[in-house]
Amino acid sequence: MNNMLWLSAGLFLIALFTSKNRTYTSRTASIGAVVIFLYMVLSACYIISNYFTGEGINDAVIFHLRYGLDGSGFADYYLIIAVGIGLLISSLMLSVFYYRMLKNSVLSEHQKLKRVISTVSLIVALIIHPTVRFLGESALSVLGVENPLSLKYNFSDYYKTASLSAISENHPNLVYIFAESFEDTYFDEKIFPSLVTALRPIREQSISFTQIKQAWGTSWTIAGMTSVLCGLPLVTPSRNSDSPQGNSMSKMSTFYSGAVCMSDMLHKEGYKLIYRSGSPLEFAGVDKLYKTHQFDDIKGIKELKPLLSNPSYQTPWGLYDDTLFDIAMNDFKKYSKGKQKFAMFLSTMDTHHPYGHVSKSCKAQEYKDGSNSMLNAVICSDELIAKFIKQIQDSPYGKNTIIVVGSDHLAMHNMAIDDLMRGERRDQFMIIDPRLSHGDKIEKTGSTLDISATLLPFLGYKASVGLSRDLLGDEPSLMEEFKDVDKLLNAWSNEISRFWEFPKIEKELVLDTTKNSLKIGSTLYKFPILLHINENLEVSPFFEVKLKFFETVKLFGYLHDYHAEDAFLWVDKCSRINTLSSENNVSLKGKYCFALGKLGGEITTEVLSTEKKLSLELLNQTLTLPSEEEKAIQRRENLMQIKEK
Numbered sequence: 001m002n003n004m005l006w007l008s009a010g011l012f013l014i015a016l017f018t019s020k021n022r023t024y025t026s027r028t029a030s031i032g033a034v035v036i037f038l039y040m041v042l043s044a045c046y047i048i049s050n051y052f053t054g055e056g057i058n059d060a061v062i063f064h065l066r067y068g069l070d071g072s073g074f075a076d077y078y079l080i081i082a083v084g085i086g087l088l089i090s091s092l093m094l095s096v097f098y099y100r101m102l103k104n105s106v107l108s109e110h111q112k113l114k115r116v117i118s119t120v121s122l123i124v125a126l127i128i129h130p131t132v133r134f135l136g137e138s139a140l141s142v143l144g145v146e147n148p149l150s151l152k153y154n155f156s157d158y159y160k161t162a163s164l165s166a167i168s169e170n171h172p173n174l175v176y177i178f179a180e181s182f183e184d185t186y187f188d189e190k191i192f193p194s195l196v197t198a199l200r201p202i203r204e205q206s207i208s209f210t211q212i213k214q215a216w217g218t219s220w221t222i223a224g225m226t227s228v229l230c231g232l233p234l235v236t237p238s239r240n241s242d243s244p245q246g247n248s249m250s251k252m253s254t255f256y257s258g259a260v261c262m263s264d265m266l267h268k269e270g271y272k273l274i275y276r277s278g279s280p281l282e283f284a285g286v287d288k289l290y291k292t293h294q295f296d297d298i299k300g301i302k303e304l305k306p307l308l309s310n311p312s313y314q315t316p317w318g319l320y321d322d323t324l325f326d327i328a329m330n331d332f333k334k335y336s337k338g339k340q341k342f343a344m345f346l347s348t349m350d351t352h353h354p355y356g357h358v359s360k361s362c363k364a365q366e367y368k369d370g371s372n373s374m375l376n377a378v379i380c381s382d383e384l385i386a387k388f389i390k391q392i393q394d395s396p397y398g399k400n401t402i403i404v405v406g407s408d409h410l411a412m413h414n415m416a417i418d419d420l421m422r423g424e425r426r427d428q429f430m431i432i433d434p435r436l437s438h439g440d441k442i443e444k445t446g447s448t449l450d451i452s453a454t455l456l457p458f459l460g461y462k463a464s465v466g467l468s469r470d471l472l473g474d475e476p477s478l479m480e481e482f483k484d485v486d487k488l489l490n491a492w493s494n495e496i497s498r499f500w501e502f503p504k505i506e507k508e509l510v511l512d513t514t515k516n517s518l519k520i521g522s523t524l525y526k527f528p529i530l531l532h533i534n535e536n537l538e539v540s541p542f543f544e545v546k547l548k549f550f551e552t553v554k555l556f557g558y559l560h561d562y563h564a565e566d567a568f569l570w571v572d573k574c575s576r577i578n579t580l581s582s583e584n585n586v587s588l589k590g591k592y593c594f595a596l597g598k599l600g601g602e603i604t605t606e607v608l609s610t611e612k613k614l615s616l617e618l619l620n621q622t623l624t625l626p627s628e629e630e631k632a633i634q635r636r637e638n639l640m641q642i643k644e645k
Helices: 003-017 026-053 059-067 074-102 109-127 130-142 148-152 199-204 221-230 262-268 283-292 301-307 321-337 373-394 448-459 485-491 493-500 574-580 616-623 628-644
Strands: 160-166 173-179 207-209 272-277 297-299 342-347 401-407 429-432 440-442 461-466 509-512 517-520 523-526 529-533 539-542 567-573 592-598 603-607 612-614
Touching: 003 026, 003 109, 003 130, 026 074, 026 109, 026 130, 148 485, 160 262, 173 221, 173 321, 173 373, 199 373, 199 429, 221 262, 221 283, 221 448, 262 272, 262 448, 262 461, 272 283, 272 321, 283 297, 297 301, 301 321, 321 342, 321 373, 373 401, 401 448, 429 448, 448 461, 485 493, 529 616, 567 574, 574 592, 574 603, 592 616
Parallel strands: 173 342, 173 401, 207 440, 272 297, 272 342
Antiparallel strands: 160 461, 207 429, 401 429, 509 517, 509 612, 517 523, 529 539, 529 567, 567 592, 592 603
């Protein structure tokens, strides 16, 4: 666990042991109890997050809190959920005990030193707490405070605009297997003797990359997929200073729409793109990632379940892998018979933390004494993936198919984590090309960001894809070029988050009251929403965020910070829109209204009873700047109305 947490916890205990009789008023005792409770909650959040990530609270945690946890295998986490509830109850009990101990106590002269020690220890414990540090760094990013590294190393100097050029007339099909948490460490015979046996000979005949380190923003499934497809780490919109805190990705209908990814380029080259997963497509926005980036045929458990002979045969996370591979093999044969090139991406589930799940087709397989359920799942997954590869190779279409096996990310906290930590943690990445007579081991250091540029030459193309570098080429990867690439990627988070590409208004805006959504081009945003509109009709959306244990962040709070010349469109409940007008019509309760204008100019408000279209002409009129005197007068009036409400 993070060393700073241990140090913080030590100071916290010192603060507790020196706090007795250090105060004598109910008020200060109450403040102390609240601080104690806050510290315990911060620690509980870190411990629970660390159980999942192995890195405490990181962007993976924030991403899933913002995007939602629908589709998670909650049944696998009953123990940690119980621990979380226990920690919360313990926090309350400790706070109450602290309050009762200090209330009405008497402070004597010789205990004043204890008071100083207790106060200083508690303050320092909070300051150095890793949760506080993460939240502080996130707040600085949201506020637009530039990271010194981003000033020293410009993102634009390292990001490559997407391009693709043919280097061969032969463009084979592709089957890419995202092997859930199946990292390269499992191949280590010193740590896991005879664990991975079926894939080992396949690996020896492949181009295997042994130094694929895990980069910042790639350490969970959707992030790992994004890094492979787009050559970019996954950054949430709220980290962008142009998109303040409050952006909720669940309100968005696209995923990194500003990025041109490997799949986008293959689509232009005539490839049909297919995705198969045993889990729900909605989990973490997987469906939006693949739909945004040109996948034609996307199916998860909901779409595949009708194909099952036994619908109850599934894990808390979704389908077992033997079921997924059977379905995928039928799809492979179907698409191979056609004339169109295709790329099929699969996502396995059996090796998902914390326990793993063993498909019934290999339940007889156990690792050693069978006591470690995760290693049993790994040995089964090894067998199933190898079997699927052999089926493709032995089919009439095997000679025209490139197969890739890669872990989506390093394994998180699971039943084998202690053994995994003994090894040199690396992601798995192997390319199986039927045209090669022998395998090769590549020890050049890279990350999953480099996979697309490395893979595309095997499909007959030379490509530039974001931060991706060809690991078979001479150009250094970011992992090679920078000692601490994670800090650099984090410093670039504002630039990278712009790939969510809040769109430019190129035709009329449509406010759809039946779906409670605003449509800009092909992108949908759910109500309520606040759009900041610049002079080029480019927009930045703001959404409400429902914070756990706190009140909802309302949109008028952002509007209050706008400048007089900032044009906006606000769609919300009429009771809230009324803060911009003197009217307060009770009959509009529950209905949506919109407000269009500037705080320094005229603001138009209207009730939405049917679909409303806002023309480009109207929007351009809104952008017309008033005189300085008009701006000052109108802004004062509008701000007064907001404050009065």
